[in-house]
Amino acid sequence: MDAKQLYEMLKKVQEPKGYYFNKDMDMTMPLLESLLTNKERFGYMACPCRLANGEYEADKDILCPCVYREADVQEYGACFCALYVSKEFNDGTIEKQVVPERRPPEKILF
Amino acid sequence: MNDIKVYALSTCIHCRNAKKYLDECGVKYECVHVDELTGDERKKIVQEVKERNPAVSFPTIVIKDKVIVGFHKDQIDEALKED
Numbered sequence: 001m002d003a004k005q006l007y008e009m010l011k012k013v014q015e016p017k018g019y020y021f022n023k024d025m026d027m028t029m030p031l032l033e034s035l036l037t038n039k040e041r042f043g044y045m046a047c048p049c050r051l052a053n054g055e056y057e058a059d060k061d062i063l064c065p066c067v068y069r070e071a072d073v074q075e076y077g078a079c080f081c082a083l084y085v086s087k088e089f090n091d092g093t094i095e096k097q098v099v100p101e102r103r104p105p106e107k108i109l110f
Numbered sequence: 111m112n113d114i115k116v117y118a119l120s121t122c123i124h125c126r127n128a129k130k131y132l133d134e135c136g137v138k139y140e141c142v143h144v145d146e147l148t149g150d151e152r153k154k155i156v157q158e159v160k161e162r163n164p165a166v167s168f169p170t171i172v173i174k175d176k177v178i179v180g181f182h183k184d185q186i187d188e189a190l191k192e193d
Contacts, residue, residue, distance in 0.1 A: 027123055048123070049123065050168070051119060051144055051145060051168065081122075100180070101167035105164060
C-alpha cells in the first residue's frame with residue numbers, strides 16, 4: 001500500500017466520524033508515509049510524532065488514530081501530529097496552534 | 111557548534127519542519143533522531159530530553175539556555191536573536 005491508497009482508505013472511515021485529513025498535503029502525505037514506515041518497523045501504525053516503544057501493548061494508546069485525538073481535535077482542532085483535524089481547522093475559521101503533548105511521559109518505556 | 115540541539119523523531123513532520131526552518135535560518139545545529147537509538151544510548155538521551163522538557167515530546171529544541179517545545183517559529187526567532 002502507498003500513502004495515496006492509505007489516504008483514500010482512511011478518509012472513507014474517518015470523515016463520517018468528523019475527523020478530516022489536514023488539507024495541507026505537505027503535512028498529510030509525509031505523515032501517511034511515516035505511518036507506513038512505522039507499520040514496516042513495528043508491525044503497526046504507531047503515531048509518527050511520538051516516541052513509540054516498539055511493543056504493541058505498550059503503544060496501544062498511540063496507534064493511529066491515537067486515544068488522544070478526540071480531546072485534541074475538540075480542544076485545538078487538530079491531533080498532535082495535525083494529521084486529523086476538524087472541519088473548522090480546514091476551513092480556517094479557528095486559529096491554528098501547536099498542540100501540546102497529552103500523552104503522559106511515563107508511557108515511554110524503552 | 112553545540113549551541114543548538116534538536117531532539118527529533120525521523121518520522122515526525124513537526125521535527126522535519128523545524129529542521130527545515132533552522133536550515134533556512136542558516137544556523138548549524140546538532141540533531142538526534144531519538145527513535146533510531148536503542149538500548150542505553152536511547153535511555154540516556156530520553157533522560158536528557160526529560161530534563162529539558164518533562165513531556166518528552168518532539169521536537170525539543172535547545173538554543174543556548176532556551177528550550178523550545180514543538181515547532182514554534184516565533185520562539186526560534188526570539189532565541190536566535192539573542193545570539
